Amino acid sequence: MTDLLNLFSIDNLLLILRLATPLILVALSSTISELAGIISLGTEGLMLIGAFGAVAGSHYTGSGAAGMVIGMASGAVMALLFALLCIHFKSNQTVCGVGLNLFASGVTAVGTLVIWQKEGISEQVTQLGSITIPVLCRIPILGRFFTEQSPIIYLTLLLCVLIWYVLKYTKTGLRFKAISMHPVAARSAGVSVNRYRYVALAVSGALAGMGGGFLSIVQNDVFVKNMVAGRGFLGVAANIFGGWTAFGSAGASFIFAFAQSVRFNMLKANVPDQFVQMLPYAITIIALVLFGKRSKSPEALGKIK
């Protein structure tokens, strides 16, 4: 029973926040990509490339922050190449996404061997450190949220609000909405649809890269082969579950993070690790079954004209 209550303790809530951050980032990445009309199955690969880029960047510059920026840039560049294939060459987006995941897996593994001469795991690098926010950290109980947390967490939540605002109230957002529903109409209204798509994919790649960087140089200080382990796909699922909106993606990510947190709390119980590992995925399926029917995917998803 105490185990159950533990799930809602401050410690666990902080854990959930830390688990949710990379998920929110990839979910947002998926949201933006799919609103632009491009299926985001390659998110897993983009996240992995970002994770690797961040570690490599930190290795060569000695700075965690610089590493993170490089991680984001790697994600953005890879996403732009993917966008070129999908938009200009009208690739089969789903299959191409699978290719991206495979390619990323291979290229990062090769890169690890090349840079550090080690198979499957890099050397340790400088992390992107945590910060403490001066006044807010004094608040009783809630102050813990502002003490020794990664700035990326705050940045993520801010990005979430920013994206929501842009989509709802700005010129860019209106045009983007039109592109997601009826790109031909947007084009006939004078909107450079493809330019918006490329920009969107670059942003999407940077977000996924940030998510990957969080895994590699915030929560850890190394790159491990295939360390993303399905979180990219969870992000894609979170976006679908959240109805292709910013707050929806965030909300769904928190739910999945909650499911993941259960795993950490059950280590004490006598349940085989495999069942605990299954839990987030099983909960995701149940959640999609119960709630997934609500939203419809953007009309123009997957169709580039």
Place this chain on the structure above:
Amino acid sequence: MQPIIEMTSITKSFGPVTANADCNLTIEQGEIHCLLGENGAGKTTLMNILFGMYHADSGTIRIKGEVCDIRSTGDAFRHGLGMVHQHFMLVSNMTVLQNIILGQEIGRFKLNYKESRRQVCEIIDKYGLDLDLDARIDEISVGMKQRVEIVKTLYRGAEVLVLDEPTAVLTPQESGSLMQILLDMKAKGKTIIFITHKLNETMQIADRATILRDGCVTGTVQISETDIRALAGHMVGREVQFDLKKAPCKPGKVLLELADVKLLPQAKGTVNLTVHEGEILGIAGVDGNGQRELEEAIMGLKQPLSGSIKVDGQETTKETPLSIRHRGVGCIPSDRFHRAILPGLSLAENLLLGFQSRKHYVKHGFIDEKKLRDSTQETIISFKVKTAGPNQDIADLSGGNQQKLVLGREVAPEYRMVLAAQPGRGLDIGAVEYIHTQFLRLRSESKGILLISADLDEIQKMSDRIAVLYKGEIMDCKPADQYTVEELGLLMAGKRLSEEDEANA
């Protein structure tokens, strides 16, 4: 006076297909100019080039005497051109106002709705176009959507408006309103290009007309100096039959019966109709009034909200599409590319559709390929389908030939009743004539035909009895010769003749 638009020697190909070949078009300021031609003649392509959606392979465009290179719709706007497309370019989950300002919004980052609203209101007041700016596009009528498209062009300062088949989706009365609006705009100095395949419209509203056939311009005429037969001649290149000889109707027993069928949630009434052997029942009405639901209900694809459907006296309301077909009901759906053919599969395999569970072509779970191929060859010959053979991919055929194969499949002897929805849409006159001839043949063979069409001409020409569908309700149903065009138009708009009299009194 210098023409406002001059298109010279425009040529455009898409792969091996030439859409426009050396076309010349001159538009005078302040006129209404019709671009006339059959479906597929190249009219829309030519205007899309003018509007920057496509780029011509060769040729020049002059606007007000200056050579212009129009590479995007933005360029077109800057030159004062505006286009109202046949398929509306509107985003369904955005409001009318949002759709109008899209691409030309006021405000650098944050949208300035207040100022946008003011500017748009100015326009709709000036031209007397009635619109609710905050309604969502998916909640307004077709006529209103069209007005939104018109306002979009005016908001961008269009001096020349191009309208692509605007009356295809309107009732006769709405068409009349549109014509009035256009004449009004002409009076206020706008120039109008009107793309159409309808001869009487051209005669009614145009000052001049340019006719296209098979991608080439076959003539430019002054309307006051020509007549409908001459126009038709330019369009088709041969004598056009305006009257089909129809034998009198000899209806037999009831094949299909709909009783108290509710198609749409918002329908105030229900559908009651019968189709007899040897008759053609025409369902008139503007698209979107329940035609699709009627088709799906009869064919078993989607159950009606209530009511009963009987084929040969047997209840079929809850039956599967397969069993309804096995009862002898065939269907030529309205959107044939999406709902009647299997692209990527051969003609033979397409002919199999609907028969896959009959013993005809199936032996112990395996397909009898020889028998299927022979049947397909027969159909290709009888229905004059232009193709390389039964094994050709159906996606390689032209629209008209695809429709002919679908026709050949659905008029097979196993089907005693055929539901044909918009059978002539998107086809050239020759193909349409052929299909109509086939329908009359079926009728003389005591089969029943339910013809659903938004084309009033087609309905009046083919039907023995006509029923009008409006918002899921049958407004009236009686023999074709008892209707006037005016009455049909009113019914299609939801008004009964008596109500109109009262309104006018």
Place this chain on the structure above:
Amino acid sequence: MLKKKNLRPLADSVVVRSVLSILLALLVASIFILLVGKSPVLAFSSLAKGAFGNGRAVANTINKAVPLIFTGLAAAFAFKSGMLNIGIEGQLHMGALLSIVIALNMPPSAPPFLVILLCILGGIAGGMMWGALTGILKERFKIHEVIVAILLNYIAIQFVSYMINYPLKCKEGLPETEMIPQQFRFLTLVDRTQLSSNVFMALAAVVIAYLLINKTILGYKIRAVGSNPTAAAAGGIGVSGIAILSMALSGGLGGLAGTAEVLGTYGKLFDGFSSNVGFTGLAVAVLAGNNPFVVILTGLLFGIMDSGARQMNIRAGLSADMVIVIQGLVIFFVATPQIFNFLKARRREKK
């Protein structure tokens, strides 16, 4: 509009595009290899040597190709019905699991032929069940099949891992199951290699898959749904049922990949026995244009890459994961046929 001329330029051919995709991938990979300071020539030659340097190498290469042929067939089957079966990995695991459970629980005196047959059926059943689950969740709850399949993959892998490490764990305490009795395994065809008679099972599967898809009415219905589900429904085909059945059959083929590995190659089940063969199967299928017979060739191609990777590592000093990079590149190019459009233009100019 003027009628379309019936041209089929060479660049439209699936074969040409597939071959070009492979060549382009090798070209790009060579650039990568140069960037890390190694020799592409040495890399590819050691790959080739590793794959068919001697008789045993060839046998091992063919063996590596077997599961790829099954997963390639599975993916191709699903593609024919218009769906992407990204859950082959999970279906493979479930098939392997059922096969080994049957094999380990049969009395040693049971007739081998019967046991093997039951294992095969079990493998098909395990994969079919997992594939059907994806199909049902998609059709009944309208969840996107890709998301569901990916989640089911993880669940299957974890579940099988649990089974390996707890109920089925071998006596020595290693993370693997007991070995299947020798008589219940596929015959080894070439001494001291892993090649077994599962090769024949693969070839049989190819023929059956081809006949099923192209000659039977069920195959017709599947292809009709794959071409245009709306038209198929209007023609009286039960689209939902066919979708689920296709996923199930596709899953069954994936399950056989697991059976092939368990009964043939390894004789036991252990964590990580699969190495992502399920995902590579997608590339095998797309590269083969979804043609069952061509899948044999493309399966072999990927088998060559997997088989030669170790030699490439040893002799050319290149990470074995470079092979995965090449596979990813091949998928990029084969998924993007329009990249080769420049060929069409040139050909027309020559005329």
